[in-house]
Amino acid sequence: MTLAATPEEIIGPVAEPEGRDDGPLRSVSIAMAVLECFETEPELGATRVSQMLGVAKSTASRMLAALAVGGLLERSGNGRYRLGLKLWEIGQLAVDRLMLRDLALPVLADVRELLRETAQLAVPVGADVLYIDRLEVSGVGTLFHTDLYRRGPGHSSSAGKAMAAFNPPMARAIMERGFVRRTPFTIVDPARYRQVLRQVRTDGYAVSREEHTMGMSSIAAPVLARRGERQVAVAAISVVGGTSRVLGPRKVAVVQTVRRAAATVSAALERTL
Structure with missing residues (x-):
């Protein structure tokens, strides 16, 4: 389902310095935006996700890994991810x-x-x-x-x-x-x-x-x-x-x-x- 707002409009670019913890609500927003990236591309890596959302690559990498641990994403090799069956x-x-x-x-x-x-x-x-x-x-x-x-x-x-x-x-x-x-x-x-x-x-x-x-x-x-x-x-x-x-x-x-x-x-x- 396509939402009215784009992922960039939902969370905007990251302004915090690298290493600063995101608040819980912001983390949820980033997680939702990351999942929405897979509406248009079947497999993505941290670099591409960071570009699509305007977040730091380390932030994208952590979120992708966390979503994979939860089963919402699954690793497909070469540092890339795809939607997991649990999400479906x-x-x-x-x-x-x-x-x-x-x-x-x-x-x-x-x-x-x-x-x-x-x-x-x-x-x-x-x-x-x-x-x-x-x-x-x-x-x-x-x-x-x-x-x-x-x-x-x-x-x-x-x-x-x-x-x-x-x-x-x-x-x-x-x-x-x-x-x-x-x-x-x-x-x-x-x-x-x-x-x-x-x-x-x-x-x-x-x-x-x-x-x-x-x-x-x-x-x-x-x-x-x-x-x-x-x-x-x-x-x-x-x-x-x-x-x-x-x-x-x-x-x-x-x-x-x-x-x-x-x-x-x-x-x-x-x-x-």
Whole structure:
């Protein structure tokens, strides 16, 4: 979420001499500003953070280290940091309080009942997707509700593509992290991936044809929320199942159902904000 004020406007440049302790409130402000730096760049070091915020490099270094100890950041090597999963887990509480899961659950249930396939709700986590709800159908028709968080790579999933196409920070994080080939069908060429995202923006849905797991494919559509003058993907609804079932003769029906479900949740979320 982008705040009205920039990090520099929040804390201003540091005027204290090096080594002077910051007050508790100022330390909290700096910590918040440091975290906000990662909205635009997936990995940062102390030098870059100090430049972005106008604070001493030693101050930025101490704050980055402290946030990493608390799990809000994690070290990525070469003195650089990235957002930690703990921060996203805390952020998920905010998502819950926005009633995203509550709003999506009956819609997911309708999707599962209509298609008799597993329906999922995912949110962006840097270059990954975090599945926060999953309504499953077993091979014998037994229904399951799995709400344990499960994290996966964004580039090889339909949910990741659906969100990245309408979420520039996520797309940038995916491009900068690079692509890992999980199956012979995984897209690993950056130019091809950008082309796919353009197509997703045109079509309003994304497809993953056995890019993550052989024999399994999925279709997803973005859940959009207004951020200033534009709409940004804050989640995605996807249907996953055997390739022949999801992308076979029923593909048009799956696409229509998933797009309608995502639009329903987007509209409901808009009314709560």
